[in-house]
Amino acid sequence: MRKIKLVIEYDGTAYAGWQIQSVAPTVQGVLNEALRKLTGEAELKVRGASRTDAGVHALGQVADFQTSSTIPGKSFAMAVKRHLPDDIAVISSEEVDADFGARHNSVGKEYRYLIVNRGPRSALERERAWHVPVRLDIEAMQSAANMLVGEKDFTSFCAAESDAEHFVREITSVDVERRGEIVEITVKGTAFLRHMVRIMVGLLERVGTGKVSPSEVEAIVEARERDPALMTAPPQGLYLVKVLYK
Amino acid sequence: MRKIKLVIEYDGTAYAGWQIQSVAPTVQGVLNEALRKLTGEAELKVRGASRTDAGVHALGQVADFQTSSTIPGKSFAMAVKRHLPDDIAVISSEEVDADFGARHNSVGKEYRYLIVNRGPRSALERERAWHVPVRLDIEAMQSAANMLVGEKDFTSFCAAESDAEHFVREITSVDVERRGEIVEITVKGTAFLRHMVRIMVGLLERVGTGKVSPSEVEAIVEARERDPALMTAPPQGLYLVKVLYK
Numbered sequence: 450m451r452k453i454k455l456v457i458e459y460d461g462t463a464y465a466g467w468q469i470q471s472v473a474p475t476v477q478g479v480l481n482e483a484l485r486k487l488t489g490e491a492e493l494k495v496r497g498a499s500r501t502d503a504g505v506h507a508l509g510q511v512a513d514f515q516t517s518s519t520i521p522g523k524s525f526a527m528a529v530k531r532h533l534p535d536d537i538a539v540i541s542s543e544e545v546d547a548d549f550g551a552r553h554n555s556v557g558k559e560y561r562y563l564i565v566n567r568g569p570r571s572a573l574e575r576e577r578a579w580h581v582p583v584r585l586d587i588e589a590m591q592s593a594a595n596m597l598v599g600e601k602d603f604t605s606f607c608a609a610e611s612d613a614e615h616f617v618r619e620i621t622s623v624d625v626e627r628r629g630e631i632v633e634i635t636v637k638g639t640a641f642l643r644h645m646v647r648i649m650v651g652l653l654e655r656v657g658t659g660k661v662s663p664s665e666v667e668a669i670v671e672a673r674e675r676d677p678a679l680m681t682a683p684p685q686g687l688y689l690v691k692v693l694y695k
Numbered sequence: 696m697r698k699i700k701l702v703i704e705y706d707g708t709a710y711a712g713w714q715i716q717s718v719a720p721t722v723q724g725v726l727n728e729a730l731r732k733l734t735g736e737a738e739l740k741v742r743g744a745s746r747t748d749a750g751v752h753a754l755g756q757v758a759d760f761q762t763s764s765t766i767p768g769k770s771f772a773m774a775v776k777r778h779l780p781d782d783i784a785v786i787s788s789e790e791v792d793a794d795f796g797a798r799h800n801s802v803g804k805e806y807r808y809l810i811v812n813r814g815p816r817s818a819l820e821r822e823r824a825w826h827v828p829v830r831l832d833i834e835a836m837q838s839a840a841n842m843l844v845g846e847k848d849f850t851s852f853c854a855a856e857s858d859a860e861h862f863v864r865e866i867t868s869v870d871v872e873r874r875g876e877i878v879e880i881t882v883k884g885t886a887f888l889r890h891m892v893r894i895m896v897g898l899l900e901r902v903g904t905g906k907v908s909p910s911e912v913e914a915i916v917e918a919r920e921r922d923p924a925l926m927t928a929p930p931q932g933l934y935l936v937k938v939l940y941k
Contacts, residue, residue: 458818506819526815538818569772572704572784573752577819 450515453525454545455480455495457510460536461684462576466503467510476501476537480512483532487525488518498551498692499558502644504684506577508561509540509691513551557621557639557693560646563686564632564654578631579650579686585657587627592663593656594623594634596670597649604673606652608644608681616673618642625653632657635690648675650682696761699771700791701726701741703756706782707930708822712749713756722747722783726758729778733771734764744797744938745804748890750930752823754807755786755937759797803867803885803939806892809932810878810900824877825896825932831903833873838909839902840869840880842916843895850919852898854890854927862919864888871899878903881936896928 457480465473469481477497485493495514501507520528522544529539563578565571570580600619607616620638627633634653636646652669655661661669669676703726711719715727723743731739741760747753766774768790775785809824811817816826846865853862866884873879880899882892898915901907907915915922 458815460819460821508819530816535821536818538816540815569704569786570776570784572782573706573754573823575706575781 452547455512455542456540458538459507461504461506467497467501483529486532487529498555502684505687507689511551511692555692559690560636561688561690562634562650566632567630576685583658590625590653590657593666596666606645606648607642611643647682651680698793701758701788702786704784705753707750707752713743713747729775732778733775744801748930751933753935757797757938801938805936806882807934807936808880808896812878813876822931829904836871836899836903839912842912852891852894853888857889893928897926
């Protein structure tokens with residue numbers, strides 16, 4: 450069996466997330482189906498590096514699958530196109546070592562979160578960003594963001610329904626930038642807990658609107674329990690930008 | 696009767712353009728309906744500055760309507776929100792002089808056209824940009840774009856089905872810029888013919904891919920007839936950015 454690695458872009462709006470389920474369309478489910486049609490292999494199973502939530506987008510999700518097909522590795526991206534809907538695109542494909550795993554070989558991930566920060570809502574970005582009408586204080590948000598960097602127990606930033614066994618993760622950078630009406634938050638780390646980026650962004654929004662002071666962030670981290678006052682930012686602003694490998 | 700001016704953002708994907716028609720949903724039609732519900736005035740008619748085509752977007756369309764409603768001018772934007780779908784947003788509203796006309800008072804317009812310029816198609820930008828897989832030569836495109844600036848007879852850049860009576864228009868600037876995988880073309884002018892920006896972009900794409908040389912552009916303008924070899928760029932890359940008034 451050969452092992453193929455894919456890089457995938459998708460618009461998460463129409464999907465119940467990455468992970469396959471029987472009751473709703475998912476990106477993994479649609480991709481499985483497309484690759485099965487292409488190869489004729491009814492048992493083919495694609496595995497992703499990140500289980501993105503419903504409504505979350507990806508610019509560079511990475512996935513792998515095993516196949517006996519003779520299609521050249523680099524040709525899968527083009528070949529599978531006709532079996533995919535417009536909102537899922539395979540950007541590139543290549544053959545990799547048989548022991549490669551998109552998830553277990555990944556050494557880091559980069560996420561981006563977009564906020565439309567202006568009074569009126571945006572018609573064009575409604576499924577691509579979170580609308581925050583109150584003017585955000587970017588400097589305060591960056592001060593708070595700096596407190597989230599490092600190897601820490603991130604229990605405070607984990608969804609209650611997580612099945613994680615330990616909660617220590619390493620965040621390598623959190624950058625907050627304004628470009629006109631758009632506030633862009635870039636989070637890089639070695640690994641992430643369920644909803645972790647969205648809970649971080651929920652906290653940063655509260656700092657940006659003055660409801661939480663940057664000096665309170667350390668205590669929130671150290672509490673090591675999910676604070677019900679911390680909201681989870683909505684999914685449509687989140688993008689999995691890339692997955693890193695050695 | 697009072698006159699109200701609106702600034703409107705919309706995602707044109709789901710609409711058969713701005714202009715009202717009986718057979719398909721249009722932005723003007725939906726907006727009329729929303730304002731009629733809000734004011735209770737069954738005859739209310741909103742008039743736009745630009746008749747954008749099916750699939751074309753707007754960041755700053757301008758429209759006006761007459762009303763006897765006592766709602767303060769600045770409050771219409773918020774008040775009409777609950778009658779509008781998510782893909783149409785009124786950004787601002789104000790009361791203006793009774794003789795104001797969004798169309799006849801406009802002294803200029805700015806359009807933006809976005810191209811995703813990379814090999815693989817984009818899932819996220821599929822309804823927001825044109826996908827051109829061949830690497831575009833931005834310098835050649837800018838040279839060609841400079842030949843389109845000025846007061847000229849733009850018959851060569853007008854849709855065959857236009858009802859225009861004369862074809863002289865003034866283009867004040869055409870700027871071509873690359874930002875990573877995105878090529879952005881900004882066109883400013885005093886007035887535009889039907890499909891004019893999209894036909895200009897269709898020509899610039901042919902220059903960018905080397906099929907037409909910048910030196911041929913002058914002859915194309917001077918021919919003063921619609922060249923069937925000039926393709927009309929697809930609508931989803933076009934944005935009406937703003938409408939200018941004195």
